Amino acid sequence: MGIVSRGFTGRTRTDERLPPGQYLTEDFPVLSAGPTPRVSLDTWQLAITSESPTPHTWTWAELTALPAQDVTVDLHCVTKWSKLHTPWRGVSLDLLLADVESVAEYALVRSYGGYTTNLPLADLTDGQAWIAYQYDGEPLRPEHGGPARLLVPHLYLWKSAKWVRQIELLQQDEPGFWETAGYHNYGDPWREQRYWGD
Ligand SMILES: Nc1nc2c(c(=O)[nH]1)N[C@H]1C(S)=C(S)[C@@H](COP(=O)(O)O)O[C@H]1N2
């Protein structure tokens, strides 16, 4: 049989994966605005709250019993480092939001330790966001957000709240910790939305 040329294999060049103003890093820097909270898996809980009086909650056993996805994504930090092809395992927000009925258009994400960040609810759906609990085949280390963190790789990494505890669905946008301090409200790395006014 002859060899059929398949043309492009879908691989993209590294420089095409690097948003404007970013540089590549091989290591995995830790950026935390405060001390690393230690959360016991016995009491750990994730809640999705909305205008409905009954929150949707998952214990650690419940979360990790759900079907998980393995995803390899690029990370872009507003401090200008990017790390390509990072391997995570977690539960898609599409699955967690499936039974949540809400007219909300915004989400405010709250972490153990008090950190918050906001984003449109649409940015958490359609295969764009996960509650990640493994990195590179290992339990997610506490300094990187373990037991579990939000992973929203298409936005700057400050939106990927470590030690995630609650996703509050809101009808009005409410800026989080860095957004209140002058970071961009949306944070698209491809449009270089670093700071308020960008
Ligand atoms: N709870 C919490 N989540 C957080 C932060 C934080 O300080 N607290 N820092 C954010 C910022 S600014 C970045 S760049 C990434 C860093 O993730 P890493 O430490 O795993 O690299 O976490 C984001 N999530």
Ligand SMILES: [Mo]
């Ligand atoms: Mo950051």
